[in-house]
Amino acid sequence: MPRHKAFPPLPGVYLFKDANGQAIYVGKAKSLKNRLASYFQKNIESPKTRSLIDHYKTVEYIVTPSELEALLLEQKLIKKFKPKYNVQWRDDKRYPYLKLSINEDWPKLFLVRERENDGALYFGPYEAGSVRETIKLIGKLFLLRKCKASPLKKRKQPCLNFYMKRCLGPCTGTVSSEEYKNIVLAVAALLDGNLDETISNLEKEMQKAAKNEDFEKAAYIRNKINKIKKIHRTKPSWMPHIKAIKYEPALKELKKVLRLNKKPYRIEGFDVSNTQGAEIVASMVVFVRGELHKEDYRKFIIKTVTGPNDVASIYEVVYRRYAGTLKEKLPLPDLILIDGGKGQVESAYKAMKKAGAEIPLISLAKKEELIYSPGIEKPLKLPEVSEALKLLQRIRDESHRFAINFHRKRRGRFF
Structure with missing residues (x-):
């Protein structure tokens, strides 16, 4: 049994390891000393806890500057090590997810028990206590809407949360779509562990408010930035840098111009290369x-x-x-x-038809940047400033x- 006095009363992450030195459970704590004492x-x-204690050999810990960073590090280590007991317990109802509903115009952050393939961003799974702490903290820093309505219902008067300064009041038009989107970006970056990006998004909003001489708002955002910088005073090297939400406008535009049933969150691109028909x-x-x-x-070596x-x-x-094994291995x-024009997209369509696949398909031809679809003679041309076109390019x-x-690597074998 470890000596609990050896653990500091500080926030951090702890790892239970077996006799082989493998992590079998990862957890986080507001106070490492108190949390680890509870296990013994x-x-x-x-x-479940008795089983964990029966099978562990050693306990290690990592101190973090804040409880929030402990939460983020915990998720990072669980993904890295896939500890036995975390994997066994993740289906338990005590391990919910945070859902940021970026699949709607005015996103909100809330707790869910299961992930869905609906275009929203999911974070976790977390212990129920951790997820509620996270929502509470983010609720203080970012005033996202808390109403359950999806999509957001417009109102003449804001709800009580607005008057208590817990919500920006998008239902009454008191915040622009662009401003709200930047706040959502900051929340997503924070939950991804990228505090630099969170601060950057907020600084843009602060500068915009100051430019419009809304100094009260600029001061409010400044105070929010200072709070996050306190959390961020020592940035750990494990923090990821994910910008998943950045391309939402492009995906939304693609859905509209290509008349898709949903936003194309996963796009696969194909091209061919050869030298005068060789290799x-x-x-x-x-x-x-x-x-x-x-x-x-x-990578594919063309055989036929x-x-x-x-x-x-x-x-x-x-x-x-x-049609092959990749159909089962990849989503x-x-x-x-397809990189090419009319001929390439029609050929790809025939291949898909033979494979029994029904997936939206286009090609993008160079020079004029024309978009071709199978069975349609006239190509689509998007403006140069189009976010959708930039993503396709x-x-x-x-x-x-x-x-x-x-x-080049294959051709280089002969030289």
Whole structure:
């Protein structure tokens, strides 16, 4: 049994390890000393806790500057080590998620028991106590709406939360869509562990308020920034840098202009590369919420095509992706993007049809940046300033880069 006096009365994360040095449970605490002492009481009622104590060998801990950072580090370590008892307990009702409903125009943050594939952002799972602490803290820092209505219902008069300064009152138009979005970005960044991005988003709002001579609002945001900087006084090296929500406007625009049933959160892009028909290869890149998802990238050596025939090569790679083993190994995308024109998109469509896949499909041709869809003669041309077009260009260019690099490596074997 460890000596509890050896643990500091400070916030942090603790790891129970087995005889092999493997982490079997990770937890967080407001006071490491008090929390760890609770595990070694004489009468432990919980069978799960008794099992943990029976199987652990050592306890290690990491002190963090704040309870919030302990919460963020706990999730990071659980994802990294996948400890036995965390995995076994995560389906327990005591381990809910935080849901940030960015799939609606005026998002809110609330507790849910299960994740859904609905386009919202999910954080966790957390212990119930932790998740309520997090909501309480964020409620003090960010005045997101707390009403349950989805979508938000407009009102003539704000609710009590507005008068108690617990809500910005979007239901009455007291906050602009842009301002509210920046606050949502700050919340998402905070929950992702990226406090720098949270502060950056708030500083933009503060500068905007000062420019409009709304000095009371600017002072309020300044105080909020100072509170977060106190949390952030020592930034740990483990903090991630995720910007998933950044491309929501582009995804929303894509849904509209391509007439999709939902926002294309997962987009897979394909391209082909060869030198005069030799060493033909293809690439598949994946973007999730507008960001590179490199763990799902794939390279293909074209096997059924001879000579410089990009159309036939696209047919092979698309068929192999959606009819072969990758169909089972990887989730299906919400949109497929082919680097090319009319010929390439029609060839890809035939391959998908043969594979039995029904997924929205387009191609993006270089130079004029025209978007082609199968079965439609007239291409779509978006304005240069379009966020949707910029995202498609990034995906197209990334698939092109990935294909060329693979081709060069294979070609280099002969020199």
